[in-house]
Amino acid sequence: MEYLSEILKILDGALKANASMASNYAGLLADKLEGDGDKRQARMIRERLARAPAALASAQDAAKGFSPANLPTDGESHLHTVDVSYPAQGSESLLLSSAVESRVQEFLANVLRFDDLARVGAAMPSRLLTYGPPGTGKTKLARYVAARLGLPLLTVRCDTLISSLLGQTSRNLRRVFEYSQQQPCVLFLDEFDALAGARGNERDVGELQRVVIALLQNIDAVPESTIIVAATNHDQLLDPAVWRRFSFRLPMSEPDADLRRLLWKQYLEPFSSESLDLDHLAKVSEGITGANIEQVCLDTKRAVVLSNEIAIDEDQLLRRLGLNLALTDGRVLSTIESEIRWLSRWAPKYFSLRTLGRLYDLSTRQIRKVLKEEIGSGSQERTRAGVECEG
Ligand SMILES: Nc1ncnc2c1ncn2[C@@H]1O[C@H](COP(=O)(O)OP(=O)(O)OP(=O)(O)O)[C@@H](O)[C@H]1O
Ligand SMILES: [Mg+2]
Structure with missing residues (x-):
């Protein structure tokens, strides 16, 4: 029998003296019948619904509806x-x-x-x-x-x-x-x-x-x-x-590269993604979740608006992505120096001395010094679990 599930629900409503349940499902049945072109039957149901004791239904609604x-x-x-x-x-x-x-x-x-x-x-x-x-x-x-x-x-x-x-x-x-x-x-x-x-x-x-x-x-x-x-x-x-x-x-799993590209595009809206290399973003964001992509995009967009810029700065976007990946990985980057070291290790080709200098408002000489300090002291960033991670 067609629409058996709606009819059973209407029956349940009647047996449980629940007028709102019966009428909700009767309304749904009328919609489905109308969708099938059965306008006459849909009208008959609706007319019957209109005659239902409204006071009873609304009293029960107050007690039982959503x-x-x-x-x-x-x-x-x-x-x-x-x-x-x-x-x-x-x-x-x-x-x-x-x-x-x-x-x-x-x-x-x-x-x-x-x-x-x-x-x-x-x-x-x-x-x-x-x-x-x-x-x-x-x-x-x-x-x-x-x-x-x-x-x-x-x-x-x-x-x-x-x-x-x-x-x-x-x-x-x-x-x-x-x-x-x-x-x-x-x-x-x-x-x-x-x-x-x-x-x-x-x-x-x-x-x-x-x-x-x-x-x-x-x-x-x-x-x-x-x-x-x-x-x-x-x-x-x-x-x-x-x-x-x-x-x-x-x-559900972490998105693959194609999906990551689409997620970046979607969450960077309304800023034009044409000037950004989405393929590169998708490639370097391997292992990230949709939620993290959304977060990085929100942070970046907020920064653009608050600093009265008109476009997204790709370096800033990648910096935020890098820091987000570090966090996901359980790395504690508590100082600017540790951020700089991490970014240079994470994407050395992208984060040149000059780019890092511009991002952190430091000279290339200062950046070189920060990077050298790490090698000199052998200091490495801690992971959340307190384990030293490879440099
Ligand atoms: N595939 C996706 N498409 C669009 N947005 C996504 C996708 N994956 C995650 N997001 C975004 O990430 C955020 C978190 O997603 P959601 O809350 O659905 O995750 P979840 O799997 O339920 O996580 P949890 O297990 O922590 O509850 C949402 O704001 C959502 O918009
Ligand atoms: Mg959830």
């Missing part, structure tokens, strides 16, 4: 366990490699054509798990998915969901999943490992086990068409049973 007044809260800390946002189409400019992009499109197609696929038994549960290092765009991906589907994003902060009270975490989870059934949305479980950590982990095994079991039960209790996106930096911590519940798995 509104800041009734977000689920943790019984102990009274903090909200979810927040609702409405990412707009076009505002989430996510850049992906072609392989990842096609996997995301596959997921979106599965969601949008769920009923058609279900009819021939080929629908996959609308659940996507994304994993990878920090700053590679996992949260951005969840926003992008919601924007593309035109749905609100219900973000669950898994760490605030975990309560110190025994049993409260499972209750929090149940409330969040129930809340997600009020109206069509993307349920986003961020920092997912906090919840889905493998059973049998070292501490508090019993409680963790109960949380994982509650999570599995909640996932299984909602219809397969419920859109769930989960994100984690620690995929190796996930329980295999949780892992199996997600039919779409998307590894």
Whole structure:
């Protein structure tokens, strides 16, 4: 049957005496029918909706719809366990490699054509798990998915969901999943490992086990068409049973050179990137994340505006990139001298004595002296772990 998932949700709404759930999904059904050219049926549904007892729906809305007044809260800390946002189409400019992009499109197609696929038994549960290092765009991906589907994003902060009270975490989870059934949305479980950590982990095994079991039960209790996106930096911590519940798995990694070039271009806007050597930037920024590229660009753009310049200074941009890479690498560059030494080591061809002199407002003789001091004293920059790194 076409649109079975909407009809089941309307039925759920009726059975739970939840008028806003039933009418939200009826509205969605009308939109879909209209999209198919079935204007008459869409009109019939809307007319029926218009006749619904508005007072009842709005009273229930106040209690049940997505509104800041009734977000689920943790019984102990009274903090909200979810927040609702409405990412707009076009505002989430996510850049992906072609392989990842096609996997995301596959997921979106599965969601949008769920009923058609279900009819021939080929629908996959609308659940996507994304994993990878920090700053590679996992949260951005969840926003992008919601924007593309035109749905609100219900973000669950898994760490605030975990309560110190025994049993409260499972209750929090149940409330969040129930809340997600009020109206069509993307349920986003961020920092997912906090919840889905493998059973049998070292501490508090019993409680963790109960949380994982509650999570599995909640996932299984909602219809397969419920859109769930989960994100984690620690995929190796996930329980295999949780892992199996997600039919779409998307590894996010540091961008390759082509993607880095596009990221530089995107984040340097509105400053013209024509005068900059983007290929060179992409090449020397190997290993950096999208988040770091964005950060370097923001810092550089801010400096341009605050110093009343009109264009980006490529030397300054590369300097910021170099310092950002050092930081990512855990190197502590606490003095100007250590910065100069690092830049000259990192990109010796680029950071000539003259360029360094201009950047730091020093003469080439002074720069030469700074560089010599390092060789003379054998001093090398410390890494964050306190280990000496090679010069
Ligand atoms: N592929 C990308 N395309 C566009 N922007 C990106 C990309 N990767 C990262 N960014 C930018 O980097 C910033 C951080 O991204 P995001 O918060 O999605 O990372 P994350 O993977 O969720 O990190 P964490 O694991 O720390 O939560 C965002 O502002 C985003 O705009
Ligand atoms: Mg994130």
